[in-house]
Structures are given as C-alpha cells and as structure tokens.
Amino acid sequence: MRYVAPTREAVDPVVFTHAPLSEWGQFGEWLQGKRWPSIDELNARWPSHAPERFAAQTRELLEDGFHYEERIATRGLIATREANWHDLFNAMIWLRYPQLKRALNRQQMAQIMQVGRRERSRPQCAQTHFDEAGVIVTVKDPALLALWDRHDWYSLFWRRRAAWVDGLMAVELFGHALLEHALTPGKLLVGKALAVTVDERVARADALEGCAEAIAEGRWLRDPQELRPLPLSGIPGWHAAGEEEAFHRHAACYQPLREGRRYPAPLDLRSLG
Known part of the structure; x- marks a missing residue:
C-alpha cells in the first residue's frame, strides 16, 4: 500500500x-x-x-x-x-x-x-532504491557485520546494543522516503543499506566521500541485491518499544535471512586512515 x-x-x-x-x-x-x-x-x-x-x-x-x-x-x-x-x-x-x-x-x-x-536497468533500480530508502552504515567491528550477515537481529540490536551508542556501528540516513515515513509515530522503518568497514582513524566526512566516489565510478549500486535490509527501528532511540527486550525478539521489521541470500563484501575504507 x-x-x-x-x-x-x-x-x-x-x-x-x-x-x-x-x-x-x-x-x-x-x-x-x-x-x-x-x-x-x-x-x-x-x-x-x-x-x-x-x-x-x-x-x-x-x-x-x-x-x-x-x-x-x-x-x-x-x-x-x-x-x-x-x-x-x-x-x-x-x-x-x-x-x-x-x-x-x-x-x-x-x-x-x-x-x-x-x-530501467538493474543499476537504475539499485540507485533509485538507495535514493528513496538508503542508509550508509559504517562498521568498526567485524563481529557486528557477521551478525548482520545472518540477520541475527536480537544479537545485533539487543545483545550488542552498546555498539550503536559507542559508534562501533553508525548510520547515515540518506533516503528521503525514510524521513517522510518517520512522520508517522511508531512506524517501523527499514533502510536499504550499504555497508562500509572503517576504523577509528576514518572521519565521517572521509567515509561519505569514499562512498560517493564508489558510486560515481560505477563500483557500487550496480544491482538491487547489493543493498542489505537494516531494521532502523532496532537502533537505540529510534522506536519507543525498542527499549524493551521483547521488541527485539518479535518485531515485525525483523525478517529472517532468505534461503540462499548472500550479501556482497562491504566497501573497505580502512586504508583511508
């Protein structure tokens, strides 16, 4: 709808x-x-x-x-x-x-x-999905990426909750449709994410510049399958119910990994540091 x-x-x-x-x-x-x-x-x-x-x-x-x-x-x-x-x-x-x-x-x-x-080509579809609902997620701990890879949402958003507060994982919201949907209180938001591995030496501005270069040069967003779902409502402070453990066990936005689905390697920007 x-x-x-x-x-x-x-x-x-x-x-x-x-x-x-x-x-x-x-x-x-x-x-x-x-x-x-x-x-x-x-x-x-x-x-x-x-x-x-x-x-x-x-x-x-x-x-x-x-x-x-x-x-x-x-x-x-x-x-x-x-x-x-x-x-x-x-x-x-x-x-x-x-x-x-x-x-x-x-x-x-x-x-x-x-x-x-x-x-409309597959790259155009990927680019449009990202334009509407995209987020860039920087990851400093490979263990967190592994949880994301297998859709272990309970561990990613509850057991490792502190990672979102400490900056081990951080989100840059880019999709303007996500902001529009956020006008409805309590709406469960799911972004279409591009993952980036960074370390402490990589500044936010440098990470964004690296992402822009990868897109402009045609190295990223060639197919919609590159985009990972990320239930944004699981991030601390994004949904009122997210303060309770039960939310992270049963939230409707937490979908299981589809059989056979594999995500591409993240953009590695650790060398920028």
Whole structure:
C-alpha cells in the first residue's frame, strides 16, 4: 500500500524529538513551522558555488522535454513540488549530502545513455532504491557485520546494543522516503543499506566521500541485491518499544535471512586512515 504522509497540520510534534527526524534540527523551521518553505528559501541554503538549484515543478518546467535526472545534469534544476513532504525531504538530503546526490545523478545519466529514457536497468533500480530508502552504515567491528550477515537481529540490536551508542556501528540516513515515513509515530522503518568497514582513524566526512566516489565510478549500486535490509527501528532511540527486550525478539521489521541470500563484501575504507 502506498504511503500517504499526514498533512502538515496533522503531524504529531513528538516525531521531531526522536530519530531520525531529531537529527535534522538545522531545518527545524521548515519541518515544524506553520507554513511551507518557499523554493527561494530552499535555494538560499545552497553554497554560492553550488551548480544546482531547486525549481518549482510546474507544467512549464516539465515541458522542457528533459528526464528528471537529465534536467539536473544539464540545467542544474531539481524539480521540486511545493508544499510536499517527499520533495522537501529530498531537498534537505541534497543540501546535506550533495556529493552523494551528484554521484547518483552521474550514474543515472550513464544508464539513460545506455538504455534510454523508457527502460530501467538493474543499476537504475539499485540507485533509485538507495535514493528513496538508503542508509550508509559504517562498521568498526567485524563481529557486528557477521551478525548482520545472518540477520541475527536480537544479537545485533539487543545483545550488542552498546555498539550503536559507542559508534562501533553508525548510520547515515540518506533516503528521503525514510524521513517522510518517520512522520508517522511508531512506524517501523527499514533502510536499504550499504555497508562500509572503517576504523577509528576514518572521519565521517572521509567515509561519505569514499562512498560517493564508489558510486560515481560505477563500483557500487550496480544491482538491487547489493543493498542489505537494516531494521532502523532496532537502533537505540529510534522506536519507543525498542527499549524493551521483547521488541527485539518479535518485531515485525525483523525478517529472517532468505534461503540462499548472500550479501556482497562491504566497501573497505580502512586504508583511508
């Protein structure tokens, strides 16, 4: 069933006090203010040298003959529906993670050149899944990756709960649809994740840059099967029920590993340190 976001007036303010929305306070007025931000207000957040700008998605704009991704690549215009949660969150992602967005656009354009505008390749499917519901997960302890590999959610989120607090595993939420779904209190969120192994010497910014390079160069997101499910609601602070052990034994978002399913090796960025 297609998700329908609540109206601006109907959003429960409590959702902005819990992850993931609590981590976007820099855009607090856009999220919790009484009115929607204008396109001009969105554009005012860009650095002066940025090549992109948000553009109201009007009939006139769409009649330019460009595919959505082509318009970004050739005109620097990101078609944006006004007064729309989904597109507002997309704008916020662009402003926080421009290098990742540009990497995706580069690969989307490469695929359009290969298969045309009407077809969708497996790389495009992977890129779209990540754009909508993607998370990047940095892992410092190989034992945690092994738990994830076999979908041992109870151990990953309860027995090793401290790992999420201490930073042995950390999440960068990239998919704007996840932020939209978080507007519904108590909704169980599952991300489509790319795993990255790092050590203490690798800074967050360097890890993100490494991921963007891997995507831009076509080394990542070539197939949807590269993406691992990650039940985000199991992370401490992401779901109220997650403070209780029982949640981690029976949560509906904790799906078993499908027979024969194997995940690719993570991107190894430990050498950056």
